[in-house]
Amino acid sequence: MPGDVVARATAPTDFSGYVAARARSLQVFAYLVTGDRSEAADLVQDALERAWPRWDRLVARGDVEAYLRRSIANGSISRWRKLRRVVPVAEPVAAGTSAAAPVGDADAAWQLCSTLPPTQRAAVVLRFYEDLSYAEIGTVLDCAEATARSHVHRALTSLRERLAEGADDE
Amino acid sequence: MNDHDREEAAFRNAFRTQAPQAPTGDVVLRPRRRWLPAVVVAAAVLAVVAGTTVLLEDDAGKSPTAAADSPTGQEREWRWVGIQDVEVRVPAGWDAALEVTRADCLEAGTDDPPDLSLMPADLRRPYVVIGSVFQVSTLQGCGRRTTDHDPDPAFGEVPFPLWQPYVKVETAWKSPEDTDEVPPTSQDTVKTFRGWKLTRATEDGVQISVLSAPGDDDLAAQVLASRRTVTTTVDGCTPTVTTPSDKRTAPDGAPWPAADSIGAVAICDYLSEGKTGGLNGSRLLTGEAARELITAIQDAPRGTGPDHPENCLPEYSHGRWLVLRPFASQDDLTGSLGDAQVFFDGCAGNGIVGPAGVRELTRGNCQPLFARPPVSLMSGDGAVFNRCFAG
Numbered sequence: 001m002p003g004d005v006v007a008r009a010t011a012p013t014d015f016s017g018y019v020a021a022r023a024r025s026l027q028v029f030a031y032l033v034t035g036d037r038s039e040a041a042d043l044v045q046d047a048l049e050r051a052w053p054r055w056d057r058l059v060a061r062g063d064v065e066a067y068l069r070r071s072i073a074n075g076s077i078s079r080w081r082k083l084r085r086v087v088p089v090a091e092p093v094a095a096g097t098s099a100a101a102p103v104g105d106a107d108a109a110w111q112l113c114s115t116l117p118p119t120q121r122a123a124v125v126l127r128f129y130e131d132l133s134y135a136e137i138g139t140v141l142d143c144a145e146a147t148a149r150s151h152v153h154r155a156l157t158s159l160r161e162r163l164a165e166g167a168d169d170e
Numbered sequence: 171m172n173d174h175d176r177e178e179a180a181f182r183n184a185f186r187t188q189a190p191q192a193p194t195g196d197v198v199l200r201p202r203r204r205w206l207p208a209v210v211v212a213a214a215v216l217a218v219v220a221g222t223t224v225l226l227e228d229d230a231g232k233s234p235t236a237a238a239d240s241p242t243g244q245e246r247e248w249r250w251v252g253i254q255d256v257e258v259r260v261p262a263g264w265d266a267a268l269e270v271t272r273a274d275c276l277e278a279g280t281d282d283p284p285d286l287s288l289m290p291a292d293l294r295r296p297y298v299v300i301g302s303v304f305q306v307s308t309l310q311g312c313g314r315r316t317t318d319h320d321p322d323p324a325f326g327e328v329p330f331p332l333w334q335p336y337v338k339v340e341t342a343w344k345s346p347e348d349t350d351e352v353p354p355t356s357q358d359t360v361k362t363f364r365g366w367k368l369t370r371a372t373e374d375g376v377q378i379s380v381l382s383a384p385g386d387d388d389l390a391a392q393v394l395a396s397r398r399t400v401t402t403t404v405d406g407c408t409p410t411v412t413t414p415s416d417k418r419t420a421p422d423g424a425p426w427p428a429a430d431s432i433g434a435v436a437i438c439d440y441l442s443e444g445k446t447g448g449l450n451g452s453r454l455l456t457g458e459a460a461r462e463l464i465t466a467i468q469d470a471p472r473g474t475g476p477d478h479p480e481n482c483l484p485e486y487s488h489g490r491w492l493v494l495r496p497f498a499s500q501d502d503l504t505g506s507l508g509d510a511q512v513f514f515d516g517c518a519g520n521g522i523v524g525p526a527g528v529r530e531l532t533r534g535n536c537q538p539l540f541a542r543p544p545v546s547l548m549s550g551d552g553a554v555f556n557r558c559f560a561g
Contacts, residue, residue: 024194027193027194028189028192030192031189031191031192032185032188032189032192033192037191037193039191040192041193045352046365046384048365048382049365049385050365050385051385051388052385054383054385057313064511065211105176105177105179105183106180106183106184106187107184109177109180109181109183110184110187110188112186112475115208124181124186126201127181128178128181128182129181129182129184129185129186129189152441153174154180154348155181156174156177156178157174159177159181160174160176160177163176163177163226164178
């Protein structure tokens with residue numbers, strides 16, 4: 001979101017000012033990455049608490065946003081792994097097999113997100129909501145630019161297949 | 171148009187539609203430093219921006235309110251602590267405390283935030299535990315376990331919201347004769363829980379445990395790397411001493427000099443290990459406090475006491491005693507002006523034996539000895555408690 005890019009560039013450098021200005025944006029990112037409101041709130045809180053002792057260094061490096069988003073993304077990955085071990089995950093309803101009314105593209109994309117590996121999900125959120133470049137996504141997810149590109153491409157391919165299945169059922 | 175225009179548009183629309191569903195509640199932050207920057211007040215600060223309220227609290231919530239002094243090794247100040255002949259560096263601002271271990275009052279099954287006021291003040295900030303055995307049940311009202319509390323048993327029984335960073339220096343666990351089982355809270359380990367890191371390592375019979383708050387991951391490595399072996403401790407104590415006999419006779423040797431010649435008194439706490447006693451903690455009194463202690467000993471009634479020999483069991487012997495080491499200056503703890511032994515945990519033979527002769531325990535000469543951890547009084551004869559327990 002262009003406005004968010006401007007906001008990131010001009011965010012306050014003091015901790016409390018930054019949180020006041022950017023907490024909402026972090027909460028949205030966390031929610032889009034997890035799909036769960038309470039989990040999103042926890043991830044943002046954890047990320048800010050981790051950033052606080054490092055604040056001066058992060059500001060000096062100009063690394064605050066990337067650090068916080070990486071922290072949130074890593075947190076979502078950790079929780080996803082834990083839930084996979086502990087909680088039986090219901091198989092997602094395959095597109096086109098439900099007797100419900102056909103869903104629009106946006107609904108299909110959101111449903112697909114809940115089935116994506118958390119790193120892929122984070123990558124598409126960073127690309128299509130935060131409008132980051134692949135290089136910037138790589139910085140946030142601590143991976144190579146090519147890997148970030150691959151994450152997004154796979155998610156797009158999965159969505160294409162889902163949309164195609166939905167069309168076949170119509 | 172690129173190959174995935176439709177899919178890209180679908181994702182963009184999905185995220186734009188879902189974004190308003192994100193939580194809009196308060197972002198609750200717990201300050202991790204003991205002090206707060208000028209822009210933040212200790213109680214609560216509200217900054218309302220676009221529906222997001224930022225609260226800065228320094229009290230209860232669902233996560234610990236750990237207040238690290240300074241998490242970076244370069245900025246941090248250190249001090250030495252230890253038992254027996256082992257010392258490690260710990261953050262200078264972390265005071266010694268007695269740790270809570272009683273678990274039977276920790277109730278499960280509620281999400282009520284625990285009442286931090288029920289925790290002893292010593293345990294509401296980062297702390298150091300030195301020595302073994304003297305763990306107490308101080309959670310009289312008890313905190314409550316929250317339903318999302320599921321750390322590994324190695325972390326112990328204190329509910330997660332009540333956690334504080336700590337360093338512990340203790341004798342290693344000794345299993346009873348009929349089992350080799352080591353409790354989870356005494357096993358060497360490295361474990362993490364929600365960013366907190368627990369490290370426990372044993373070497374030569376002394377176990378070092380470090381619980382670090384999120385963002386302070388290097389603390390354990392720094393503490394463990396500082397481990398050293400000493401022949402005289404930082405407080406001027408010797409790691410081991412010969413277990414004293416049950417006879418209470420004044421030693422030969424020069425009396426103490428006048429109290430105003432005393433600059434410091436080391437209080438060295440020993441546990442019997444048979445023929446020798448191992449150092450289990452120590453403290454250093456300096457300046458006026460040291461001089462007042464010496465004066466109080468010299469002014470105490472002669473003879474042992476308080477004693478109740480009628481309560482003695484035939485096979486009883488002292489399992490714990492103190493050694494007091496006066497020095498002319500706190501800057502030179504190598505030349506004791508004459509050691510004195512303090513006996514307090516028996517039915518008889520209690521008192522102070524040294525260059526001032528044999529003296530009874532009094533409030534003036536005993537309470538200062540047990541005023542603060544790591545040298546503390548946990549049990550014993552009621553009469554001794556009346557004179558020696560500081561509160």
